[in-house]
Amino acid sequence: xxxxxIKVLDCTxxxxxxxxxxxxxxxxxxxxxxxxxxxxxxYMEFGYRSSRELFPPEEFGAWKYCDDDKIREVIDGIESxxxxxxxxxxxxxxxxxxxxxxxxPIDMIRAATxxxxxxxxxxxxxxxxxxxxxxxxxxxxxxxxxxxxxxxxLDQLAKCPVxxxxxxxxxxxxYCEQIEYMVKLYQEHxxxxxxxxxxxxxxxxxxxxxxxxIIHNANYLDGSLSGIGRGPGNCCLELxxxxxxxxxxxxxxxxxxxxxxxxxxxxxxEWGYIIPYFITGILNEHPRSxxxxxxxxxxxxxxxxYEKMRETQQ
Amino acid sequence: xxxxxIKVLDCTxxxxxxxxxxxxxxxxxxxxxxxxxxxxxxYMEFGYRSSRELFPPEEFGAWKYCDDDKIREVIDGIESxxxxxxxxxxxxxxxxxxxxxxxxPIDMIRAATxxxxxxxxxxxxxxxxxxxxxxxxxxxxxxxxxxxxxxxxLDQLAKCPVxxxxxxxxxxxxYCEQIEYMVKLYQEHxxxxxxxxxxxxxxxxxxxxxxxxIIHNANYLDGSLSGIGRGPGNCCLELxxxxxxxxxxxxxxxxxxxxxxxxxxxxxxEWGYIIPYFITGILNEHPRSxxxxxxxxxxxxxxxxYEKMRETQQ
Numbered sequence: 001x002x003x004x005x006i007k008v009l010d011c012t013x014x015x016x017x018x019x020x021x022x023x024x025x026x027x028x029x030x031x032x033x034x035x036x037x038x039x040x041x042x043y044m045e046f047g048y049r050s051s052r053e054l055f056p057p058e059e060f061g062a063w064k065y066c067d068d069d070k071i072r073e074v075i076d077g078i079e080s081x082x083x084x085x086x087x088x089x090x091x092x093x094x095x096x097x098x099x100x101x102x103x104x105p106i107d108m109i110r111a112a113t114x115x116x117x118x119x120x121x122x123x124x125x126x127x128x129x130x131x132x133x134x135x136x137x138x139x140x141x142x143x144x145x146x147x148x149x150x151x152x153x154l155d156q157l158a159k160c161p162v163x164x165x166x167x168x169x170x171x172x173x174x175y176c177e178q179i180e181y182m183v184k185l186y187q188e189h190x191x192x193x194x195x196x197x198x199x200x201x202x203x204x205x206x207x208x209x210x211x212x213x214i215i216h217n218a219n220y221l222d223g224s225l226s227g228i229g230r231g232p233g234n235c236c237l238e239l240x241x242x243x244x245x246x247x248x249x250x251x252x253x254x255x256x257x258x259x260x261x262x263x264x265x266x267x268x269x270e271w272g273y274i275i276p277y278f279i280t281g282i283l284n285e286h287p288r289s290x291x292x293x294x295x296x297x298x299x300x301x302x303x304x305x306y307e308k309m310r311e312t313q314q
Numbered sequence: 315x316x317x318x319x320i321k322v323l324d325c326t327x328x329x330x331x332x333x334x335x336x337x338x339x340x341x342x343x344x345x346x347x348x349x350x351x352x353x354x355x356x357y358m359e360f361g362y363r364s365s366r367e368l369f370p371p372e373e374f375g376a377w378k379y380c381d382d383d384k385i386r387e388v389i390d391g392i393e394s395x396x397x398x399x400x401x402x403x404x405x406x407x408x409x410x411x412x413x414x415x416x417x418x419p420i421d422m423i424r425a426a427t428x429x430x431x432x433x434x435x436x437x438x439x440x441x442x443x444x445x446x447x448x449x450x451x452x453x454x455x456x457x458x459x460x461x462x463x464x465x466x467x468l469d470q471l472a473k474c475p476v477x478x479x480x481x482x483x484x485x486x487x488x489y490c491e492q493i494e495y496m497v498k499l500y501q502e503h504x505x506x507x508x509x510x511x512x513x514x515x516x517x518x519x520x521x522x523x524x525x526x527x528i529i530h531n532a533n534y535l536d537g538s539l540s541g542i543g544r545g546p547g548n549c550c551l552e553l554x555x556x557x558x559x560x561x562x563x564x565x566x567x568x569x570x571x572x573x574x575x576x577x578x579x580x581x582x583x584e585w586g587y588i589i590p591y592f593i594t595g596i597l598n599e600h601p602r603s604x605x606x607x608x609x610x611x612x613x614x615x616x617x618x619x620y621e622k623m624r625e626t627q628q
Contacts, residue, residue, distance in 0.1 A: 175557065176490070176525060201518075203553055208522030211490060238589070239517055242596040243489065255616040258589060263614055273587075275552070275572060282556040300577055302569040 002245045005194075005219045009043040010036050010237055013063050014087055015229035017047055019269045023061035028261060030074050032225070035257035037080035039241065040248040043108060045085045046071055051094035071105045083107035087138070090124040091117035101132030108134035111162075115145050118153040122160045129161040136164040136220070138198060142182065143173040143284050154189035164194045164220045169209060172202025172232055172281040176212045183216040196220030199235050201227055202281025204273050206235035211243065225254065226262040231287035232277035270294065275302040283309055316559045319508075319533045323357040324350050324551055327377050328401055329543035331361055333583045337375035342575060344388050346539070349571035351394035353555065354562040357422060359399045360385055365408035385419045397421035401452070404438040405431035415446030422448035425476075429459050432467040436474045443475040450478040450534070452512060456496065457487040457598050468503035478508045478534045483523060486516025486546055486595035490526045497530040510534030513549050515541055516595025518587050520549035525557065539568065540576040545601035546591035584608065589616040597623055 012032055013024055029046070036044050047063030055064050062070050066086045075084075085108035088096065098104070109128040113121035118139070125135045137157055142150055157165055167182045174182070179197070186195050197213030197220070199206040210221055223237035238258065241249045276290035279302070293305050326346055327338055343360070350358050361377030369378050376384050380400045389398075399422035402410065412418070423442040427435035432453070439449045451471055456464055471479055481496045488496070493511070500509050511527030511534070513520040524535055537551035552572065555563045590604035593616070607619050 176522060177529070203556070204515075204518050204521050204550065207518050208490060215491070236518065238592065242517070242592065252617050252620060255589060255593075255620050259614050259616045275569060278552065278556065279569075300573050302573045303566050306566060306569050 003214075003219070004246070006214070006244060006246065007042040007220050008237070008240060008244070008249070009045060009085065009196075009220060009222050010041050010224060011045045011198075011222050011234060012224040012228055012237070014045040014047045015224055015234055016271075017061070017063050018230035019228070019271060021060045022047055022063035024063055026062075026074050028265075029063065030078070031261050032257060033075055033080065033082075034078055035253040035261075037078060037082045038253035039250045040246075041082055041237070041241075043083045043085050045087060045110070046106075047086060049086045049088050049096050049098070049109070051092060051096055053094045054092055066106070068099055068104045068106065075105065083134075085110055085134075085136075087112050088124060089113070090121040093120065093124060098128060098131055098133070104133075106133065108136065110136040110138055110166075112138045112140060114141055115139055115149050115153040118156055122156060122162075125160050125162045134164075135162050136166060136196065137162045138166040138168050138196075140168050140170045141286075142168060143171055143178075147185075151185070151189055154186060158190050158193065162193065164196050165190055166196040166198050166220065166222075167213065167218065168198045169200055169206075171284055171286060172200035172205065172277070173284040174199075174209060175205065176209060179209045179212040180216055183213055183218055187217070194219050196222065198222040200229065200281075201232040201234060201236075201273060202277045202287070206233075207239040207243075210235045210240060226258050226266075226272075228262065228265075228271050231271065231291055232273055232281070233271040276305050279306050279309055283313060285309065285313075317528075317533070318560070320528070320558060320560065321356040321534050322551070322554060322558070322563070323359060323399065323510075323534060323536050324355050324538060325359045325512075325536050325548060326538040326542055326551070328359040328361045329538055329548055330585075331375070331377050332544035333542070333585060335374045336361055336377035338377055340376075340388050342579075343377065344392070345575050346571060347389055347394065347396075348392055349567040349575075351392060351396045352567035353564045354560075355396055355551070355555075357397045357399050359401060359424070360420075361400060363400045363402050363410050363412070363423070365406060365410055367408045368406055380420070382413055382418045382420065389419065397448075399424055399448075399450075401426050402438060403427070404435040407434065407438060412442060412445055412447070418447075420447065422450065424450040424452055424480075426452045426454060428455055429453055429463050429467040432470055436470060436476075439474055439476045448478075449476050450480060450510065451476050452480040452482050452510075454482050454484045455600075456482060457485055457492075461499075465499070465503055468500060472504050472507065476507065478510050479504055480510040480512050480534065480536075481527065481532065482512045483514055483520075485598050485600060486514035486519065486591070487598040488513075488523060489519065490523060493523045493526040494530055497527055497532055501531070508533050510536065512536040514543070514595075515546040515548060515550075515587060516591045516601070520547075521553040521557075524549045524554060540572050540580075540586075542576065542579075542585050545585065545605055546587055546595070547585040590619050593620050593623055597627060599623065599627075
């Protein structure tokens with residue numbers, strides 16, 4: 001698939017940080033930045049710009065806050081054309097500040113929200129747009145929204161200056177025909193806006209659903225190295241780059257980063273296709289119960305977990 | 315997805331046996347048979363009916379041969395409506411014999427072949443059909459065939475009494491649009507025949523490509539527990555059953571078999587999404603070079619393996 005408009009965003013540090021409270025070493029982040037720059041990836045998401053009041057620094061690593069100076073320190077001296085994004089939970093904005101874009105290493109700010117908090121996302125987008133940033137809106141948990149609520153959110157977004165709106169399958173619950181439906185719904189209600197897709201891998205569908213998005217003209221595509229991310233993780237960046245035929249992408253630095261950076265990390269933290277995440281996926285539930293179950297001695301009692309989860313739905 | 319004509323075939327023992335030379339214990343096969351029977355799976359494939367002259371019994375386990383008596387011994391006393399299949403490499407038929415179907419525990423014989431050996435498959439299918447068996451033809455490695463050769467094979471198959479013809483993505487190289495193309499091509503050249511899909515998971519597409527087959531009216535679907543199979547393995551049976559909404563299927567016994575039977579097996583043998591298999595997949599190559607690489611000390615040098623493999627293609 002070659003389409004010039006396609007942009008690939010790596011969310012290794014941002015979504016992966018949800019597993020380890022963003023405690024990545026500077027050296028690790030620097031190596032990832034180098035590898036992604038060499039591989040031609042368009043955007044690297046460094047983490048969240050979170051409120052220190054809501055997320056105390058004693059508990060979280062630097063990439064929960066992504067201060068401009070911290071980003072500058074880590075990328076210092078590395079040649080790169082890659083853009084940098086951070087995510088903000090728009091419904092948890094407190095004392096976070098943003099410098100004007102031309103004084104910041106950040107190029108794009110992604111507003112994550114639920115449909116019911118769309119106003120907070122629009123407020124953030126307006127502010128960041130005025131400061132000169134590219135902006136996106138990522139409405140989460142859409143597989144649990146009733147359609148009028150989702151449409152109302154999209155219609156409001158259509159009137160704001162957001163550049164990209166993402167179809168996000170937070171629970172890894174959507175099949176290809178549902179992704180097609182959502183992308184078309186977003187297109188209908190967001191005339192002239194660019195669309196993106198961000199998929200989770202509960203059912204080993206993150207990559208194929210991303211392809212489904214591409215087929216229906218989504219142009220912003222999220223992936224992460226080895227698919228790292230909370231629970232089952234995301235679309236594997238290596239799969240996506242293997243599929244895209246734009247010669248600007250180079251798979252080798254990605255494979256090198258997986259072997260040198262991601263494989264050692266697998267010894268400490270867990271992500272990927274694991275049965276409890278598959279179960280929350282087919283039941284269209286947040287992975288939190290599966291994450292909690294994996295921390296108990298019963299972590300591999302899949303049948304029992306399935307029966308328990310089904311009971312909660314009845 | 316509920317469609318009464320859909321039949322699910324489990325190939326855990328047959329394709330999984332390609333990793334361990336079919337050395338599964340009787341107890342293991344018996345437990346799998348019990349679990350699949352309880353879960354409402356339509357067919358269980360016990361293994362190959364191979365020639366002992368070509369595959370000496372000193373090297374292989376019982377499920378390389380699937381003698382009628384051996385199957386009877388293992389299923390003895392277990393209540394089940396599930397049908398039983400075995401696979402035969404039609405181009406490696408020597409002294410294998412088949413009892414008439416009504417004297418055998420086997421219901422279906424699947425002829426695996428390459429397009430160039432289609433005559434051997436048709437000969438086997440004719441013979442097995444006359445003995446009263448259901449039959450299928452699984453043409454392998456179609457992602458490497460030029461279309462006239464494939465079409466010639468399909469046109470010949472159309473004239474024989476085969477019940478089901480499978481679209482097989484041997485190398486895990488096909489994307490959804492190519493699966494759609496193949497299923498439609500098979501339909502066009504095999505009027506009145508039932509189609510099946512058998513996918514490999516090199517690119518985490520085995521499940522989504524199986525769904526793609528379903529969307530385009532393939533009705534025989536292969537899966538295996540935890541996706542076990544040579545190299546990256548197959549479509550995960552649990553994903554498939556989670557997707558199919560026919561109430562005859564029950565996920566719980568499948569999850570129980572994964573936790574009790576498959577998880578311990580993972581400690582001894584390897585399968586699933588692993589980078590070298592992804593690499594042979596995107597390069598449309600047989601996984602044998604990746605399997606060999608995984609046995610060396612360089613097993614995790616992904617970038618090096620990729621560069622080496624690309625050189626062989628230039």
